[in-house]
Amino acid sequence: MAMEHLRWRPTVNERDFIERALQSNLRVDDDRSFDFRRSLEFRPLNISFGREDGSSEVQLGETRVMGYVTAQLVQPYRDRPNEGTLAIFTELSPMADPSFEPGRPGESAIELARVIDRGLSESRAVDMESLCVVPGKYVWSLRVDLHILDNGGNLIDAANIAALAALSSFRRPECTIGGEDGQQVTVHDPKVRDPLPLTIHHLPIAVTFAYFGEDNIVVDPTCKEEAIMGGRMTVTVNSNGDVYAIEKAGEEGVMPSVIMKCLRIASDKAAYVTSKIKIAVENYATEKD
Incomplete structure (x- = not known):
């Protein structure tokens, strides 16, 4: 993902x-001082939730992202009258990185949202x-807002x-249908x-x-x-090994x-x-009950 002038x-x-x-299979991460991790290791991953359903915060090493899901009733697309919708929006604030510019979403924010949206849509993880x-x-339209904190x-x-994580912890209001025409919708207070x-049928995980x-x-x-990398590749795959998307960035080619x-x-x-996601969601549900 291209970062601009202050990178x-x-x-x-x-x-x-x-x-x-890297040639010695060692890496130095700022968040772990001089502790080394191997080439194929993730940084420490922590998943937490806010007070409201559908609110998550993820920390991966020094990277922090907050997710928030909202829903509203809308008219469906004509070619998919029986399906709801799902949209991803990202916010890259200068507080998270000086290279991010304030105002309308830039190329980096649009690209980030597109990669995540493609993985979710191609996998059909959420039952629309x-x-x-x-x-x-009437269908439910889901919106996922992702705020980059660090x-x-x-x-x-x-x-x-x-x-x-936000989608897994989200709860939508229950509806009943009535009226003389059988099409009047009542949205019930939680x-x-x-x-x-x-x-959610499965979790499409992006691995970069x-x-x-x-x-x-x-x-x-x-x-x-x-x-300093020559290129980047993101694979979206679930725990069963089903591959849903491959995104490549950078000028260098990759051998098959x-x-x-x-x-x-x-x-x-x-x-x-x-x-990690499932355990975090289960703990959140237990604490809430």
Whole structure:
């Protein structure tokens, strides 16, 4: 993802140090002082929730992202009268990174939202038909807002986890249909009737790789590694190994053998992240009850 004019620029010595460490399968992360992690390890991942359903906060190393889900009744698209809708919006604030410009979403914010939206839509993880209230007339439209609080690198994976966690903890109001024509909708107050969780079939996990040369690849790059990487590839996959999207950025090409290796690694990482999300959601539900 392209970061603009104020992005960290490494000196020759800094670049040489990072590259030499990577060649030795070692990485230095700012958030863990001089503790090393391996090329295929994630930084520490923490998932928490706000007081309201559908509000999440994810910390991946020094990267922090907040997710928030809202819903409203709308008229469905004509070609999909029985399906609700889902849209992703991102906000990249200068408070999170000086390279982010205030105002309307820039190219980086649009690209980030597009990658996450594609993974969710291609996987059909959220049951859109379950969001239908009155076919052709009323469906639930879900909106996921992702706010970047701190940019420590690998925004895609952190934002994707925040979106999935927020969706997994969201509850929509219950509706009943009545009236003489049988199409009048009553939306019940959560205090009167318990809200309903979304139907989510599986979790499409984004796993991002940075590559440095032909064979040197790392998982979950920091912002300093992103500044010197030759390219980036994001694989969206679930814990069963089903691949839904592959996004590549950067000028360097990737060998087919490297892509296949990344797909195998991504499947293992997806199982790990899926487990973390599910445990966090279960703990949140238990504490709330």
